[in-house]
Structures are given as C-alpha cells and as structure tokens.
Amino acid sequence: MTPLQISASLLSADFARLGEEIKAVEPFVNMIHLDVMDGHFVPNISFGPAVISALRSLTSLPFDVHLMISPVDYLINAVAKAGANIITVHPEAGAHIYRTLQKIKAQDCLAGVALNPGTSIEILKPLLPVIDLVLVMTVNPGFGGQAFLDTQLQKIKDIRTLIDETDRKILLQVDGGISSKTAPLVVEAGADILVAGSAIFHGGSDHYEKNVAGLKTVISVQ
Secondary structure (H helix, E strand, O other): OOOEEEEEEEEHHOOOHHHHHHHHHHHHOHHHEEEEEEOOOOOOOOOOHHHHHHHHHOOOOOOEEEEEEEOOOOHHHHHHHHHEEEEEEEEEHOOHHHHHHHHHHHOOEEEEEEEOOOOOOEEEEEHHOOOOOOEEEEEOOOOOOOOOOOOHHHHHHHHHHHHOOOOOOOOEEEEEEOOOOOOHHHHHHOEEHHHHHEHOOOOOOOOHHHHHHHHHHHHOOO
16 A cells, blocks of 8 residues: 655645745655646646746755646646646546546656546546546535545545556645544545645744644554
C-alpha cells in the first residue's frame, strides 16, 4: 500500500508571503499543491506559471499543480517549464482529455484527472492506461475553506476499487474540506494523498508542524 502523503494547498496560505509560507511548511508535508484558476472555469483567479516559476527554487518538494482553467492545453507546456511535477486537469476543460493527458506526459510530468462532485467516474475507465493520478474534489472547486461533501466518500471508494483492478500505480488524491474530522474518513475510503489548506495554514507558521501532526495523528488512530 502506498504510504499516505500530505499536499499543502497554497490557496490557504498568505499570498503576500508565499515564499516564506513554503519554507515554513516544507519540513512537514510531502508536496506543494498549487491551484491555477482563471475566473472562467471556476469563479476565482489565483496565479499562473510566472508565480510557480518564482517559487520553484525555494523548495525541492514536488509541485502538484491543479489546472482549473478552460481551455487547458495552451498552458500545459508553460506550467511544466515553470517546475510542475504533477499536472492535473479536468475532463470538462478541453475537447480531447486523452490528448491533453498525453501532452502532460510528453513534458515528463505525472498526469492527473480531477473529478468535480458532479462528474461521473465512468470517464476514468478509458483513461486508466495514461493517467498517474485521480483527484477527487470533495467540494465544488474554486475557493478554499469549503465544507466537505459527504456524498463523495462513496466515489472515493469506487475509484479505489477501479484503480486496484488495474496493474498500474495510480495515486488517489482528495481535495476539499480536509480536517481532523474528515481526513480519517477519506483515508479509510482509500486515498493516497490528502490535499489540505485551511487545516494546515491556520494559526500562522508557528502552528504548521502541530497542524500537520494533528492530521496524521487522527488518521493513525483510526
């Protein structure tokens, strides 16, 4: 079984101090999650390749980039060049999701597919030969700090089964409303990676170690 990983979502960090925030959280997490939003595919705007590139030299942790933009293909090369290690896209964000995933892999990045709460897992089946990661959104995408949607737990379980039936190492990532209450449920359902924002970054940098340790503790005692 893949050891559980924590991806720290910068969407909940202090945008005026992103470099300092990365340095503060780096010792306690496995990767950095960067949400690129365009105000079109989702109702918010965040940052793009220039910011990712500026942050890349500050840490050796993998950059886990979630593209919430449409159209999506035009930005893939720039995001990869900026330093992404994982690039995750939505099937609704372009006309040809399989080709989009091939484009990501051609940049030597891991290719992920994100499923919104209303997106069926059926779309994953023909993509299993090319994807490296499935991201289940347990909130509607676009804003941090939203409440976890319990209806998505069964989807996580079903995707876990689907992955386990393949002969490929495909990571199962969950993003949205991760807390000390929901993290154990998500891990029990089969997640490999938890994306956490508010649960990690609340309280200021002096609390990040305790916040991450708290998440790991509630998971380990289940």
